[in-house]
Amino acid sequence: MTTPFTPLRLRDLDISNRLWMSPMCTYSANATGPATGSPTDFHLAQYTARAAGGAGLVMIEATGVRADGRISPYDLGLWDDTQTAAFTRLAASITAAGAVPAIQLAHAGRKASVDKPWLGGSPLDETQNGWPIVGPSETAFPGYPAPAELSVTEIADIVDAFAQAATRALQARFQVVEVHAAHGYLLHSFLSPASNTRTDNFGGSFNNRIRFPLEVIDAVRAVWPEDRPVFLRVSTTDWIQENPADERTGWTVEETIEFSRLAAEHGVDLVDSSSGGTEPAPIPRERDYQTRNAARIRTETALPVAAVGRINDAVWAAELIADGHADALFLGRPLLRDASWINNAATTLGAQPRYIEQYDYAL
Numbered sequence: 208m209t210t211p212f213t214p215l216r217l218r219d220l221d222i223s224n225r226l227w228m229s230p231m232c233t234y235s236a237n238a239t240g241p242a243t244g245s246p247t248d249f250h251l252a253q254y255t256a257r258a259a260g261g262a263g264l265v266m267i268e269a270t271g272v273r274a275d276g277r278i279s280p281y282d283l284g285l286w287d288d289t290q291t292a293a294f295t296r297l298a299a300s301i302t303a304a305g306a307v308p309a310i311q312l313a314h315a316g317r318k319a320s321v322d323k324p325w326l327g328g329s330p331l332d333e334t335q336n337g338w339p340i341v342g343p344s345e346t347a348f349p350g351y352p353a354p355a356e357l358s359v360t361e362i363a364d365i366v367d368a369f370a371q372a373a374t375r376a377l378q379a380r381f382q383v384v385e386v387h388a389a390h391g392y393l394l395h396s397f398l399s400p401a402s403n404t405r406t407d408n409f410g411g412s413f414n415n416r417i418r419f420p421l422e423v424i425d426a427v428r429a430v431w432p433e434d435r436p437v438f439l440r441v442s443t444t445d446w447i448q449e450n451p452a453d454e455r456t457g458w459t460v461e462e463t464i465e466f467s468r469l470a471a472e473h474g475v476d477l478v479d480s481s482s483g484g485t486e487p488a489p490i491p492r493e494r495d496y497q498t499r500n501a502a503r504i505r506t507e508t509a510l511p512v513a514a515v516g517r518i519n520d521a522v523w524a525a526e527l528i529a530d531g532h533a534d535a536l537f538l539g540r541p542l543l544r545d546a547s548w549i550n551n552a553a554t555t556l557g558a559q560p561r562y563i564e565q566y567d568y569a570l
């Protein structure tokens with residue numbers, strides 16, 4: 208029987224278990240000066256603690272491939288060579304604590320340029336260290352300014368920025384790179400007809416809406432070594448079609464399944480299955496609200512899939528893996544509450560917690 212502590216091999220990478228740290232913005236990067244976008248001492252402590260706490264893989268939070276692709280001025284970024292050194296230290300620290308270092312590359316699109324959430328998260332203008340935002344069309348996310356519609360040349364520049372950021376992530380010795388195509392950020396906003404109303408080759412039909420995300424996957428795959436995996440985070444649904452009274456047209460699970468198949472043909476090794484974020488829409492309350500769509504993708508595509516969302520119980524986590532709902536599970540808020548959640552889950556499930564020489568002899 209497969210358990211959360213059964214190792215997983217993707218390409219030539221061995222991951223010691225299947226409970227992983229989900230990417231979570233910490234809004235703790237330098238926001239001004241020469242080290243803008245670089246990890247700080249906070250990041251080093253945050254990620255190393257979760258690695259020591261037993262995570263098989265630690266995914267660094269959304270990292271901007273360009274300065275104007277950050278969610279906030281306090282986000283991490285890999286748009287410049289000067290940023291690579293601090294990421295190298297971060298990846299080394301995660302590796303030393305026993306986890307696979309992974310990094311999520313992102314462009315926030317029409318949801319960029321906002322303040323820290325605990326300061327209200329409001330859109331920032333250029334006098335507040337913010338910047339003009341861009342998107343597939345001029346349709347604004349509610350409460351945000353209207354984005355400028357990206358030209359075809361600008362789209363190509365962003366594809367190139369993803370490849371350059373992936374190259375820097377490789378130089379920093381990350382083992383996995385994840386393309387962020389979820390939560391209403393730039394790539395998801397192209398996928399979804401709710402935010403993409405373009406009439407050129409990048410809008411309209413399904414094949415046109417997936418064109419830019421697939422170009423990003425191709426560009427990242429082209430620089431990422433053959434022996435290392437590329438992950439893709441998707442929102443499986445905009446939660447629009449699920450509501451018959453909603454007249455909008457959103458991105459659907461069926462489209463996600465087809466997109467996942469094509470993404471795999473373009474070199475994606477694992478689909479990280481999240482949901483929502485393009486447009487405000489009610490999200491179901493059940494605990495399996497996201498894991499059930501992950502299970503559908505896994506069944507219908509036979510691709511490796513990671514589930515995420517409200518997985519806060521070790522026994523349920525073990526059932527999700529044993530029953531084949533997912534190959535791996537990302538944990539978010541449980542790891543904010545308790546850095547050693549995964550080691551504790553190992554104890555609960557009769558598996559071996561991560562061996563940390565600095566602690567083990569004393570316990």
Ligand SMILES: Cc1cc2nc3c(=O)[nH]c(=O)nc-3n(C[C@H](O)[C@H](O)[C@H](O)COP(=O)(O)O)c2cc1C
Nearest residue numbers: 229230231232268269515516517518538539540541
């Ligand atoms: C503070 C916070 C920051 C987040 N930042 C990101 C992010 O950078 N990238 C991303 O894909 N998801 C992000 N998420 C979503 C989480 O990765 C995760 O999918 C979500 O919290 C659901 O999992 P959970 O119920 O285990 O927390 C964030 C969530 C939280 C709570």
